[in-house]
Amino acid sequence: MNQKLKSYTAQTYIAYALIAPAALYIILIVAWPLLETIRLSFTNSSLAGEDYVGLENYQKMFSSKKFNGIVTRTFVWMFFSVSLKLIIGLIGAVLLNANLKGRSIFRVLVMPPWVVPIAIGMLGWLWLYNGYFGIIAGVGMRTGILDGPFGFLAYKQSAFISTIIADVWVGTPMVTVFFLAAMQGVPRDLYEAAYCDGASRWDRFFKITLPQITPVIITMSLLSAIWTFNSFEIIWILTEGGPRGSTTTLIIDTYKQALGNYKFGRGAARAVVVMILLMLFAGFYLALLARINKKISHE
Amino acid sequence: MIFILLPFVEMFYASLRPLDHLFRSPYQFYSDDLSFWAYREMWNTVPMLPRYIFNSFFLASCVAILTLVFVIPAAYSYARFKFPFKNSSLYILLAINMFSGAVLLIPLYKVLRTFGLLNTYQAMIVPGVAFLIPTAIWLLKSYFEKIPIDLEEAAFVDGASRLQILRHIIAPLSTPGLVVVGIYAFIGSYAQQFLFAITFNQKKEYMPIPSGLYEFIGYTTVKWNEMMAASLVGIAPVLIIFLFLQKYIVAGLTSGAVKN
Secondary structure (H helix, E strand, C coil): CHHHHHHHHHHHHHHHHHHHHHHHHHHHHHHHHHHHHHHHCCECCECCECCECCCHHHHHHHHCHHHHHHHHHHHHHHHHHHHHHHHHHHHHHHHHHCCCCCHHHHHHHCCHHHHCCHHHHHHHHHHHCCCCCCHHHHHHHHCCCCCCCCCCCCCHHHHHHHHHHHHHHHHHHHHHHHHHHHHHCCCHHHHHHHHHCCCCHHHHHHHHHHHHHHHHHHHHHHHHHHHHHHCCHHHHHHCCCCCCCCCCCHHHHHHHHHHHCCEHHHHHHHHHHHHHHHHHHHHHHHHHHHHHHHHHHHC | CHHHHHHHHHHHHHHHCCHHHHCCCCCCCCCCCCCCHHHHHHHHHCCCHHHHHHHHHHHHHHHHHHHHHHHHHHHHHHHHCCCCCHHHHHHHHHHHCCCCHHHHHHHHHHHHHHCCCCCCHHHHHHHHHHHHHHHHHHHHHHHHHCCCHHHHHHHHHCCCCHHHHHHHHHHHHCHHHHHHHHHHHHHHHHHHHHHHHHHHCCCHHHCCHHHHHHHHHCCCCCCHHHHHHHHHHHHHHHHHHHHHHHHHHHHHHHHHHHCC
């Protein structure tokens, strides 16, 4: 017994020692900055120095109409982007799962937007959205939908929609791939049984596929909500949050305050709001994951 | 499908067309003199382009190597040992994935500034590694778990030390896993360079491709055909690596995140 206990603690030490470098690294680069951000949010820190100002940053932030607008906008932007990703991703996965010719090629071809550096992909979108010479404006003018050049990123509403579309373009491939992986995991005999019972294509999809992959759909909606919420580069390159703030989401606003104006304190207060929201999302996600895993191990 | 591929096709098409054909309104679908001219000319227009490409590769390689250095022992530990807080710390790792670098930029910026590390390679490498460690640990852990434990026990009985086991048994057997994780880290850091680069670095000679090209857009007239050509050159390496290895990477990532 004693011997066993001794080897057990020795093992634990080795285990911790092996993890220590990675853990320290993360504490230094992730955990410490998180705490420091919270501290800074109570100061008026800038390039000039810092003083403790209590809740001033928060009071100013929450009483400003602009900030409340930004929060609402972030959620509207997120809602449309995530729903589109899920819907297109689901349809895409069904198509890629069907017995079509060349599906293995298509399965690879959906992935590029996911792998390519977002920043470079967005340079391509800048060209597509070009009001005079871009292909979208071009098709619009040729078909008569537009009666002249139209800068998609120059007007409030169209910029809002355009950034959502670009974000969906980046995010859909991953959602599709995960849905596809889940669909391939649905046991074949379920379909065979249903086929024998004379179930239609629709029935098979809604009564077998959909319920079977529901856990993955829920996980993916949460994950993609988190990633969409964090989305920075897409909006930054396309509009830098403009025109007149119409595409400024929380992340963009945080960045602008902190590293555009070097108002570290104000930026930190916004970053804290972002953190709290992210932790809520993350809490949901982890709780869900734990529940799903428990279910699996019970079966 | 069209939605996903059209931007790439159009980028490629635009890169082949002469500039005056691009600058016609309304959009012309047809150009008769397609050429790779822009691919030659871009090196003159963006004189630093070779440097940007080098920087991108250099940064991504450093990040990938550093990530592996930190992740290999940790992943091994998670795969082989039982210890208190094992599961909860694994979940914390997953949670870290959900924080974007943007939230942590302020303190990092201040620290880098005090140590005079702004506008250096290190400033772009160090934060990048932290955000790749979590997923890399999950990925590599599952590779280590596939190596039969009997082999190790046999070696242990023969008197090999833990380190020797790691070097002579685990490392060779897990080479495919290490390659996949290394490539994951490379592609990941190649993709996330932009944010850290525009925040921590203003020096042209250290810029990776995305921020170098982004700066180029700020100039008065953008030569879109060359811009697209340069973008495609920036995209090509990751795309090629990915196409060859997509099976492994996708399988690894999907099993890590959804876990069923």
